[in-house]
Amino acid sequence: MARPTNKESLITLSQSSFNKLLSLIDNLPDPKAEFPLGTMNRNVRDVLGHLHHWHLLMLEWYKTGSKGEKPVMPAIGYSWKDTPALNKKIWEDCQSLNLQEVRQNLMTSYGKIQELIDNHTNSELFEKKKYKWTGSTSLGSYLISATSSHYDWAFKLIKKASK
Template sequence: MARPTNKESLITLSQSSFNKLLSLIDSLPDPKAEFPSGTMNRNVRDVLGHLHHWHLLMLEWYKTGSKGEKPAMPATGYSWKETPELNKKIWEECQHSTLSDTRQRLINSYNQIQEIIKSHTNEELFEKKKYKWTGTTSLGAYLVSATSSHYEWAFKLIKKASK
């Protein structure tokens, strides 16, 4: 499906991509198995933790931006060029959680993101430069990146690693 450009397609694709990801995980013979070497995220828990933490970042950007302030992006102390270092920190934080707990946290943060999407009109989501904190892009573009695009990345990674 094409990248969403309206509220309806954003909701539809984010939900279907998320459900497809969870279905894949549920179909795995051993979702706790380690992936072959070559990726930082070494198992399903790591991938779900990554998604959850990026949801949390999006939620923080939205909260800060909604107050008229400029959020630290991608996170306090990190520039976009330092995303690999941020992802390593996220990975390290995920090592102290179970797959079950991480999955539930992801579902909870997913639901929070869905509430944000549903609370906005199509114009509020997809008009570029509508919000100062989103710069030259739209809120919807950030939400696409935090949802369907990221879920598709996770799906492909888990599918490839599970072969």
């Protein structure tokens, strides 16, 4: 499916990509198995934790931006060029949790992201420069990155690693 350009396609693609990912995981012979060497995210838990934390970042950016403030992106203490270090920190934070806990966290943050999308009109989501905090892009663009694009990345990583 093409990159969403309206609310309906954003909802459809984010939900279908998420469900496709969960279906892949649910059909793995051993979702707790370690992936082959070569990726930082070494198992399904790590990947789902990564998605959950990026949901939380998106929600925080939105909350801060909605107050008329400029959110720190991607996170306090990190610039966009530091994304690998941020992802490593996210990975470290997930190590004390089990797959079931991380999956439940992801389901909760996914629900909050879907609610955020549902609560906006098409123009609120896709009009560029509508919100000062999104700069020259749209809220929808941020949400695509936090949902369908990220779910596709996770699907491809898990599928490749589980072969």
